[in-house]
Amino acid sequence: MNATLENDVNKRDKAKNVKPLRQLWPFIINYPIIILNFLLFLILAATLNLGITEAFRVIVDCGFNEEKLIPKSCSRYAMGDINNLGSYFKFGMIIGLGLAIFSALRFYFISILGQRVIADIRKSIYAKLTTLSSEYFERVHTGEVLSRLTTDTTLIETVIGSSISFAIRSIAVSIGALIWMFFISWKLTLMVAAIGPIIIIPAIIIGRKIRTLSIESQDNLAQASARAGESISSIQTVQAFTREKKEISDFNNSVESTFNAHKKRIFVRSFMTFIIFGLGIISIIGVMWFGANVAVNSELIDGKPSLSGGQITQFIFLAFMVVSSSGFLTSTWTELLRASGATQRIMELLKEDPVIKSPLNPKAISVLKxxxxxxxxxxxxxxxxxxxxxxxxxxxxxxxxxxxxxxxxxxxxxxxxxxxxxxxxxxxxxxxxxxxxxxxxxxxxxxxxFSIVQQGSPLFSGSAMDNITYGREGASIEEAYKASKMAFADEFIKKLPKGYNTDLGEAAETLSGGQKQRIAIARTILRDAPxxxxxxxxxxLDSDSEKEIQKAIxxxxxxxxxxxxxxxxxxxxxxxxxxxxxxxxxxxxxxxxxxxxxxxxxxxxxxxxxxxxxxx
Ligand SMILES: Nc1ncnc2c1ncn2[C@@H]1O[C@H](COP(=O)(O)OP(=O)(O)OP(=O)(O)O)[C@@H](O)[C@H]1O
Ligand SMILES: [Mg+2]
Missing domain, CATH: 3.40.50.300 (P-loop containing nucleotide triphosphate hydrolases)
Structure with missing residues (x-):
């Protein structure tokens, strides 16, 4: 994404809720096989994600315990000798391998779905745009229309391809982890639940601050790039007025203020990392310390602590998963809101009714007089x-x-x-x-x-031949040459570096006004309408060429x-x-x-x- 686009992304209004995202459903549901595959691998990966913590427990409980303390359940995981530490590591590795495969597949299917849906949305937007009347394009500016096609669709793309997918995964994993934690020790689970807000609330507050700061830095950059774009496209004016120094210092100033804004943002971000890691790890370990004391000292059953070392390890991992997933969900929420705004705008456009419409029962005509x-x-x-x-x-x-x-x-x-x-x-x-x-x-x-030669003879980028044959679908090359000769364009086109195949540049800007007109006339001749x-x-045109054109006309x-x-x-x-x-x-x-x-x-x-x- 370039700077302007990124800046655009942040400036676009957010929706107040995520309801508009529902309107994406008709586009998504076209791909049931991809969705089913995604769900399947999502569930498998989430399960194994929790399973990894079970592997840690088994390794600790079965692999490192004194032989007499090894729980009976360990035989289940023993691939080989129950007393062999390696067996439990192998078990862990198999789960890890499964997790890797399923996560990769989950990522693959959801990303393909995101890209597929976005490709379809882009196609519908473009098809819609070509049907809309001039009135629409006077009301809504080209820049706005284009940003629906690019920025808004990109927002949705990230949401389907990553945010929603990670959000679903985080929710699934968090719920699973909480249930599992509850089974291990409900008392400790309640304590962890109590410290949740201590971490999440600062994360939300600092997250907001970071967002404003990043908008500020992107604004600065966008201004600098816009200005640079303008002066580069009129570089001859800059040089003719010998204003290079001023342009350079203007640009440098914007770059420096972008840097300063980024510096502030990076500082706040580092601080947030400190807070979240610090508070998160310290409080979880605190709870565990407390929990371990309780478990070891007061709840001895049959001479063994009610929580094994493995279970405490597993609990820590599960708690960490819950905390980090919730942190992630808070940052996803803003993204979902932005994508929701984007969806709203795209759907408005797709619902736009062209003012100029063909009648329901048009009169059949072929060629009129x-x-x-x-x-x-x-x-x-x-x-x-x-x-x-x-x-x-x-x-x-x-x-x-x-x-x-x-x-x-x-x-x-x-x-x-x-x-x-x-x-x-x-x-x-x-x-x-x-x-x-x-x-x-x-x-x-x-x-x-109608065949029309418009004021200013607008042409397209592409070759001279492309521009002439634009006049009529299915026109042959010979017909195009003939039209070109009639419009007295043939002579100058042949002198271009690659003749009829010369790329004319954006909007045929490499041609003179009169040359453009002659190509536009050739295009019109080819169309051959009544x-x-x-x-x-x-x-x-100069008077000589004009006389020739006059004859052609x-x-x-x-x-x-x-x-x-x-x-x-x-x-x-x-x-x-x-x-x-x-x-x-x-x-x-x-x-x-x-x-x-x-x-x-x-x-x-x-x-x-x-x-x-x-x-x-
Ligand atoms: N898209 C538009 N929206 C609003 N007003 C318009 C639009 N296009 C043209 N006009 C206005 O309509 C009037 C007639 O414009 P038109 O383009 O037909 O003039 P013209 O006779 O072709 O002039 P010229 O010789 O300069 O090409 C002008 O006052 C112009 O400002
Ligand atoms: Mg006019």
Whole structure:
């Protein structure tokens, strides 16, 4: 776990109780064989764990006693000669070996179960995330979503794989040990029970202190790493401003305060070790001293003490097991609470209902022609319900038309595209394609009607080929080359170090803006859907490349309905119709010539906005 993640783990809210953990059950119960194996080896290991103490008793009582004092029961354990000390050691070793095997198997099965369950939970979270609507990702930040996928699942993983397993084992062993102790001597058992709180209470108090201190140290470290991450990713800015010294001293300070926080924590921890060991061992030995006196002096039966040396040894071991298990349980409790909080958050996410859903009985469609109608459409983004991003839009686009959208920044051009793809639902009015209200179509069928080049041409990490073939499932390499040539991307891709197989880096950051656009266009050409949406598809190209792209788009648009958000005159000149938007409203619709004559927003825009307006 890296520092930030660890810090995240501590900051995440804890639940008030462990009830939410129950919701993990449906994931766990899928693996009954693993669970049964775990339980089997848990019981066997716990039994042998107690059995080890019996082995110690036997070794002491049977192996070291004077012959006449050897209890009859010893013959049971004698593997060979009853008088041979080695026999009893062999008995002990066999139990030890069994304990080792069963403990290993118990660990194996519970860890596999933990990993299996967590793998399933991660898969469900991711599958769920891909179905959620844009509205969700505006409400819940990416960092938060990702930490559910990583930090929260990791918390649960430790809980299933270790905490719960150790807790169950500790409880089983403690109960077994207490019962056994009771049989050996109930009086001594009660005395041990009385000293329990003396050890457990300080352990809880100091444990809390340690937790706050470790959060403090992790906070410091997380800040330092976050800062370092930021300056390294903009190392050119740091170096250009010659601020290396300041960056180094800032980082050093955070590292030093992390160290100081750790020092405090280590001190408290050492103190706790002293208290627990000191109090624990001293008080148990004290009880035994007392017990031994009682046993030896006053309770002689048939001339023998009522407790044998072996029994006293066994009792000490059992008592120690109980005390250390209870100490362990107190520290597990906080972990269980944290995992419970994590489970709560994950289950909330898994129960999240996407706002945009396909209708229950969607209308069956295959390929549409692309007649688009907006009837009195008004829309506000869910995070800004008081602001109308689109207001009373009426628009009719015929199949095969090329329509250009122009308008100032923030006018609502991109929003129109998002509504067509149904990333959001409109508040009033209707949008239809070939007469079908888009709400009545399966969202997948609807989105298959569109090829889009988005603003900023977002690409993925991976090779150039991967990014192009992303356009259509099952597209062949030949088709991809063809699309790439049409988008005039072929030439520059071939010059990359490994051609089409060049890794483009995270979000294709090794490419220039114009190169990214051409790949995005190739991807869109490959998709070959009836309606094309181009959001400023040519904005970062120089005029030569732009002309080439223009040609590519022309061939691409021939048989398709095309909506282009245009920042270039050459684009609007080719359009059948220009739609001018401002503040979410349509101000004007017409051809370039009509609109220039109107002398309204368009004629002003065309003077200032179009990069190539000088040819007007
Ligand atoms: N996800 C969102 N949540 C809330 N408001 C948004 C969201 N996306 C856009 N907006 C707002 O909606 C309005 C229209 O935005 P839109 O992206 O459609 O503008 P645009 O015309 O494409 O502008 P540009 O030319 O700068 O790309 C803007 O005021 C913007 O701030
Ligand atoms: Mg836009």
């Amino acid at each position: 692309g007649n688009i109608e907006f009837n009195n459409v008004s829309f506000s983004y869910p995070s800004r319900l008081n602001d109308k991003a689109l207001d009373g839009i009426n628009l009719s686009i015929k199949s095969g038309e090329v329509v250009a959208f122009v308008g100032p920044s923030g006018a609502g051009k991109t929003t129109i595209f998002k509504l067509l793809l149904r990333f959001y639902d409109i508040q009033s009015g209707s949008i239809t394609i070939d007469g079908n209200p888009i709400k009545l179509l399966r969202t997948k069928d609807l989105r298959k009607q 309606i094309l949406l181009l959001d400023e598809a040519t904005s970062s 022309e061939t691409m648009t021939q048989s398709k309905t095309t909506l282009i958000i245009a920042h270039r005159l050459s684009t609007v000149l080719k359009a059948d119709k220009i739609v001018v938007l401002d503040h979410g409203k349509i101000i004007e619709i017409g051809t370039h010539k009509d609109l220039l004559e109107n002398k309204r927003l368009y004629s002003r825009l065309s003077k200032h906005q179009f990069n190539d307006s000088e040819i007007l």
